[in-house]
Amino acid sequence: MTDLLKLAYDPKNFRDQAHQLVDLIADHLEASLNQTEKIVLPWMDPDKRFLKWQKDLGEDFDFDLFWKDTINETIHIHHPKYLGHQVCASLPLSGLGEMLNGTLNNGSAIYEMGPVSTAMERVVIEWLTGAMGFTSEASGVLTSGGSLGNLTALLAARQHQSGYDHWTHGKKDEFQPAVMVSEESHYSVSRAVHIMGWGQRGVIKVPSDKHHKLDAGKLEEVYKDAERQGIKVLVLIGNACSTSTGSYDPLEKMADFSEKHGLWFHIDGAHGGAASITPKYKHLTKGIERADSIVIDFHKMLGISALTTAVIFRDGKRSYETFNQKASYLLNDEEREPWFNSATRTMECTKNMMGVKVYSILRTYGPQIFIDYFTECYDLGSVFASLISQSADFELPYQPESNIVCYRYIGSGKSEDEINKMNAVIRRKLIESGKFYVVQTHINNKVYLRSSLMNPFTTETDMEELIREIRIYGQSG
Numbered sequence: 001m002t003d004l005l006k007l008a009y010d011p012k013n014f015r016d017q018a019h020q021l022v023d024l025i026a027d028h029l030e031a032s033l034n035q036t037e038k039i040v041l042p043w044m045d046p047d048k049r050f051l052k053w054q055k056d057l058g059e060d061f062d063f064d065l066f067w068k069d070t071i072n073e074t075i076h077i078h079h080p081k082y083l084g085h086q087v088c089a090s091l092p093l094s095g096l097g098e099m100l101n102g103t104l105n106n107g108s109a110i111y112e113m114g115p116v117s118t119a120m121e122r123v124v125i126e127w128l129t130g131a132m133g134f135t136s137e138a139s140g141v142l143t144s145g146g147s148l149g150n151l152t153a154l155l156a157a158r159q160h161q162s163g164y165d166h167w168t169h170g171k172k173d174e175f176q177p178a179v180m181v182s183e184e185s186h187y188s189v190s191r192a193v194h195i196m197g198w199g200q201r202g203v204i205k206v207p208s209d210k211h212h213k214l215d216a217g218k219l220e221e222v223y224k225d226a227e228r229q230g231i232k233v234l235v236l237i238g239n240a241c242s243t244s245t246g247s248y249d250p251l252e253k254m255a256d257f258s259e260k261h262g263l264w265f266h267i268d269g270a271h272g273g274a275a276s277i278t279p280k281y282k283h284l285t286k287g288i289e290r291a292d293s294i295v296i297d298f299h300k301m302l303g304i305s306a307l308t309t310a311v312i313f314r315d316g317k318r319s320y321e322t323f324n325q326k327a328s329y330l331l332n333d334e335e336r337e338p339w340f341n342s343a344t345r346t347m348e349c350t351k352n353m354m355g356v357k358v359y360s361i362l363r364t365y366g367p368q369i370f371i372d373y374f375t376e377c378y379d380l381g382s383v384f385a386s387l388i389s390q391s392a393d394f395e396l397p398y399q400p401e402s403n404i405v406c407y408r409y410i411g412s413g414k415s416e417d418e419i420n421k422m423n424a425v426i427r428r429k430l431i432e433s434g435k436f437y438v439v440q441t442h443i444n445n446k447v448y449l450r451s452s453l454m455n456p457f458t459t460e461t462d463m464e465e466l467i468r469e470i471r472i473y474g475q476s477g
């Protein structure tokens with residue numbers, strides 16, 4: 001055994017390092033949450049940053065300095081002036097779960113390699129399905145992200161709906177299957193369809209209405225049109241909510257339509273599906289319990305560190321069809337895989353201890369912590385939207401239903417082209433200043449700024465400051 005290996009595994013060394021690092025992380029959290037740290041994203045050109053770290057590797061090492069520097073250079077998601085992409089300001093305790101995961105390294109895709117995480121994962125899934133209003137037939141798994149979650153669910157849908165054993169025989173030339181989904185869907189949906197080999201014709205876009213929701217009135221027409229072209233629609237996908245605009249599709253009407261035509265109804269609830277467990281916002285997901293499968297990211301609106309995604313099946317048996325040679329209804333109980341080897345149902349062969357991460361939060365704070373996180377952030381979305389709509393020189397393109405708010409500075413007397421360019425410049429300047437982090441999107445070919453209110457510590461004062469800052473950049477040209 002080398003001295004270096006002995007040092008790297010030395011429990012005392014680990015204890016000292018852990019204490020030092022936890023102190024630094026706690027200092028960072030304090031500075032971010034209280035805004036004594038003024039910068040959200042310490043902007044640096046990517047090539048310059050690469051060169052900096054390349055040079056660092058050859059220099060003397062100081063543990064404390066190294067971690068301080070690393071933390072400083074991160075984007076500070078816990079800063080109340082982070083109003084960007086949909087990544088939660090993770091509950092610090094879930095970070096400790098990550099530390100346990102990384103140190104104990106249970107590769108939990110089979111029971112023996114992750115006994116406690118596997119058991120906790122099932123408890124978490126049962127709690128979630130119960131809270132969402134499913135019966136005890138429902139089941140599911142945790143996996144690494146919404147993108148993989150959508151693929152996991154759609155693979156099961158394909159196997160179940162094809163009418164033959166798709167997994168074994170692959171796609172038949174004469175058979176063009178497809179999903180129907182709104183124009184607003186996340187790209188991971190179309191990516192999953194392409195991975196499944198259904199090609200471009202496998203994604204049929206249903207137009208959305210002026211609120212950016214799937215237009216249920218168009219479903220029948222789009223479906224018939226697909227049939228006329230010889231396309232067999234197998235799946236209907238609803239957004240709860242859409243990524244770009246945060247709008248909820250009419251899930252009940254979509255469930256009715258799916259039932260009528262024998263389609264698999266999948267809901268991409270990666271961002272907002274968890275509304276269904278909150279008293280205040282559950283109306284947004286009315287009908288969710290009628291879906292065949294649903295994806296919910298714990299790392300978006302439920303405060304858990306990335307990546308932790310629930311893939312839920314109304315009929316839990318179907319979760320075995322994702323990678324199964326036979327449809328689950330053809331298997332007898334002895335043939336069926338046992339629930340506790342999650343590799344049979346998820347892509348991961350080595351899986352991190354997601355069950356522990358979620359369970360530890362549920363156990364420590366109770367389910368209310370998830371409700372509080374979700375509700376506070378959605379409430380902040382309304383506050384921000386109303387501030388924007390009260391500002392005459394700003395435009396709010398639609399009334400948001402979630403904590404994702406799109407808006408733009410219009411100033412006065414400017415052409416469409418000038419407004420688009422101006423908002424792109426405003427975002428770049430904001431980011432380079434480091435004072436706020438917001439993102440950008442296109443709606444009807446126009447440039448909008450986009451903010452997801454992901455941090456319950458963001459205040460109305462922060463929002464007013466952002467509006468002022470945008471105005472200054474807009475006016476300075």
Ligand SMILES: Cc1ncc(COP(=O)(O)O)c(C=O)c1O
Nearest residue numbers: 145146147186188243268270271
């Ligand atoms: C609606 C929706 N689905 C899926 C995803 C992908 O999730 P992940 O980033 O966890 O892969 C996102 C991410 O923003 C999303 O908004």
